[in-house]
Amino acid sequence: SIVFLNDSFMPMQQAKISPMDRGFLFGDGIYEVIPTYDTKLVGFGPHIARMQEGMNLIGIKLDWTEDKWREVVDALIEKNGGGNLGIYLHVSRGADIKRAHAYPNNVAPTVYAFAFEIPAANVADKAIAKTYKVNSTEDLRWKRCHIKSTALLGNVMHYQHGFEQGCNETLLFNENNELTEASACNVYVVKDGVIATPPLDNQILPGITRLILLDILTKDGSLKVEERIVTMEEVENADEIWLTSSSKEVAPVVELNGKAVGNGEIGDVWLAAQSLFSSGKY
Numbered sequence: 001s002i003v004f005l006n007d008s009f010m011p012m013q014q015a016k017i018s019p020m021d022r023g024f025l026f027g028d029g030i031y032e033v034i035p036t037y038d039t040k041l042v043g044f045g046p047h048i049a050r051m052q053e054g055m056n057l058i059g060i061k062l063d064w065t066e067d068k069w070r071e072v073v074d075a076l077i078e079k080n081g082g083g084n085l086g087i088y089l090h091v092s093r094g095a096d097i098k099r100a101h102a103y104p105n106n107v108a109p110t111v112y113a114f115a116f117e118i119p120a121a122n123v124a125d126k127a128i129a130k131t132y133k134v135n136s137t138e139d140l141r142w143k144r145c146h147i148k149s150t151a152l153l154g155n156v157m158h159y160q161h162g163f164e165q166g167c168n169e170t171l172l173f174n175e176n177n178e179l180t181e182a183s184a185c186n187v188y189v190v191k192d193g194v195i196a197t198p199p200l201d202n203q204i205l206p207g208i209t210r211l212i213l214l215d216i217l218t219k220d221g222s223l224k225v226e227e228r229i230v231t232m233e234e235v236e237n238a239d240e241i242w243l244t245s246s247s248k249e250v251a252p253v254v255e256l257n258g259k260a261v262g263n264g265e266i267g268d269v270w271l272a273a274q275s276l277f278s279s280g281k282y
């Protein structure tokens, strides 16, 4: 595949960065994943805004406009043949000549972008929807989960915990047994037709799929949705549980810790929500 590194496009095998890059040594960087279906980007503006906010929060100075990102991303899509692609964007603080914790001055950020194939967009159809089995554990990550940092070891370890038990996500609860998110997705519960998802704070990533979904649901008005604290008890007794992320859209969870969620089938509220998301996401 063709990737972008710093200021040019090249085959992936030719892309080389310094082993002194702080992204490599410290996980000192910010990233994004933006989905494209049939070459159409989903949530481009909000994704770039979140990345810029992340860079502001950690003091990486890269003065690229949204238009500049758009040019690079459009070219990357074109060079990789379009279709259904995830676009990965990564800005690290850059390569210093020494390893020192303090942010260096006069170091140019490293910018890296690549495209990878993703499955076709979800279809609101219970017969073909991909379902998820999850387990749960205490959220042992840091208290800055609103920053989309490339330092993902905490998330990776939580995902691996579920993966080794045959699950494809892990739900995370804080020390008060309140739901935060999953290792790479935001989480929702449905009870008696009402959707609830944890509020935005430092315990979760402000997901762009979450942003788009809540916007669509609020504007449509046919489903009731609440942003509020969700307890472990509510998760265990939910009729439906969903995950959202750029690579999953709205995804139904049918099993939690080896037990059926609701009746163990994909729910009707998921069907309605994914259907609204499918038509409104661009």
Ligand code: PDD
Residues within 6 Å of the ligand: 033, 155, 181, 182, 183, 184, 185, 186, 204, 205, 206, 207, 208, 209, 210, 244, 245, 246, 247
């Ligand atoms: N993950 N929470 C976490 C911890 C995430 O890593 C992600 C995204 C989300 C959902 O955010 P969005 O809707 O903007 O994709 C929530 C990406 C896809 C990843 O790391 O691959």
